[in-house]
Amino acid sequence: MVRSSTKRSRVRRAGESAFGLLLLGRNLLMAAVALVILVAGVWTSWGTAQYSMLTKGRELGTMTVARCGEKSCTGPFVATGTGGRDRRKVSVDEAVTHREGERLLVAVKPGTDEVVRTGWGGVLHAWVPLAGALMLAAVVVAGGLRMRRTAWGLGIAGVALMGVSFAVL
Template identity: 50%
Template structure:
């Protein structure tokens, strides 16, 4: 009889371990999916520029979390506009000119180029850091956690350096 109790305990411990790994894996996947989802809303405009209006904007005024200025087109089919807005002006300074892509059907501009691409993926960088904690603590996969954390730090640092150098 003692062998049966011991094997039943081993089965329950294995089931609990599998449950923990499955739950933490699902949580880490959900965090990463949310990071991609949060980034894609802006990243799609920066990365998939075919058919979108591309150009430059010279920032003439900033108030609150919006900056604006005239849009000068650089792509075929784009038209000049007297005023476009850049939301969340990270490292945007009055009097400077920035490469932008306009969101279709709006006067909302998104920074393009390496700085705009990296800035658009910032939510994914944060998600990578958060998922690394879940993977390390909940799944006990320290190497995978270090890889996730390293990718997140590299993305955040690259975005900071690219946006800072471009302003």
């Protein structure tokens, strides 16, 4: 039995290993970019979500929407419970309300006159930045990492979270 074994040259072997390192570097970079996008989405969402979700010990009450501007709505705040005080004017993000005269269950951000909607609508609205991050990360995972099924899962999760949020509000 005759074997014909041809050895690859050192230059070819070095070129193959360098190309493998470039592919590995690209995959690591794309994974890092996707991870940074997701962490930024969670970080941004948590800034509001903590007041919507963790209401124990917070100043809770009802806000009646009196006037709406381009980005926020204002109105009086009536505290419910013993830990809060009534306020003449607080502001809430315009996206969480539909019309003037609406009464919202809210929590006051400590040290400010800003309120955050509580309940399912407020919690889901607080996580909308994460939904956007999921959709953006899906593009990076599909294009950069070539993981199409994972990308579809991320994208569908982002669209579902955003859709449910707007349906509940």
